[in-house]
Amino acid sequence: MSILKTTAFGLSVIAVIGLSACGGSRGSVGSAGSGNVFGGGSGSKQQQAQGTRDTPPPEEKRETIWDLFKNVDDPNTTVEVNRYIWNASLDVLSFLPVQAADPFSGIIVTGYGRPPGGGAAYKATIYVRDPALDARSLSVALYTSGGRPASAEAVRKVEDAILTRARQLRIRDGKL
Template identity: 40%
Template structure:
């Protein structure tokens, strides 16, 4: 009797262990970006919500449901800020643009006026609302010393000026859109 009980117990434990492995995502986990961690990207995203036995929305306690942080298109950033940021940095080569995470990374740009200096921008759109604190710009600067580029301090004011230009363009776009309606 004891050996049957032991075999049954071990069999049940093996079945439970194997069935638990089916929910492990396959492939490499994604490195977190500036996106909202509650946004579902794909099954391989380490911050995606796991499936629930209670359905997609889980259990609704006291009539409250989980807030939807994405729009109908899945974009988690303000579309005016996104388009205005792309317009504002369009003179620079883009290294990366992620509309879902709200991140725009430019490549190095050398102005014609200062050939011994180059800049790079990282633009982060942080909100779905058109607000002044919904955007952040990081400026990186390098100067040429001989045949190599060396990091140099960038003016904080330059980042603010780019942020102001993006916000101004976003407001213009919004006013134009509302005038059409």
Template identity: 40%
Template sequence: MRHASRLALALALLGLAAAACGETRSVRNDEYGDDSRRARVQGRLSGASDGLVIFGVDRSRPPGSAGDPGGGPGLGVNAYLWRATLDTLSFMPLASADPFGGVIITDWYSPPAEPGERFRATAYLLGRTLRSDNVRVSVFRQVRDRNGNWVDQPVSPGTAAALEDSILARARELRSQSLAAR
């Protein structure tokens, strides 16, 4: 008896789920009548913009300008810091990048001159403004021991700070280039 009631409940839930998935809605042409959106798209196609859009953010407008307050709706962090972090850490293989949460994680990288040593970095972008306290980098280092195992080792104290400084310098450069292109 119990088995039958569980089976009936499972079938009922499955039926409800299938019915919910089957519901469709057709899109009407008047839903695309937003002239401001059409003008932005036409502006990009006519060359009024650089045409590069990252998750709905037009990089030709600096974050914080009237058309793009704080990096736009699609990017959770400052667009210049995001791009600068990717550029600065580009020598390391990328493991993951979350533009909404502002986290970039690299995979292990071994310098060609030191194959028995490897590094990994995690960058945290903490805000939507181009400020030094919106970038934090953590660097991890491992060295291969005699048995071939990787062992955690301390990183030089200035390594993370040097990467943060490089990211900020690159972000400022990107911002200057963007303003000069206007």
């Protein structure tokens, strides 16, 4: 009978040691070694804090699997777009029917339409990606009715028209 108790006690001690090594908590065997899923990683804390070219910057520590389901995003983070470029895009391409517009992400998707006095039908996707009134803030994709991309010259003319109108709107607001 005492052999069974000793064996059961020995197995339970081995099971507890094995389970504690698998946990990802601070100070455990798995937190300093490589391959820890929820934190840790290789390298010392000083190397992780400084960040090296070989290792990515340290991420938020996760203690349990349930930490994956917590909302840790900063609610004060906003995506900003330039309102003048946004409004100018809608003004310049007013002949195209708007299918989708998201002012928070800065994307405008239009359907096919013909420009006034023009013969070919076009479809456009506009992406305003920055709050600056700058050419780098605007990206236009223009497609013909056949689904092929429009010429680079046509895209450049549309971008120039949008940026010119955006500057006009900005100047008009400055005179208030």
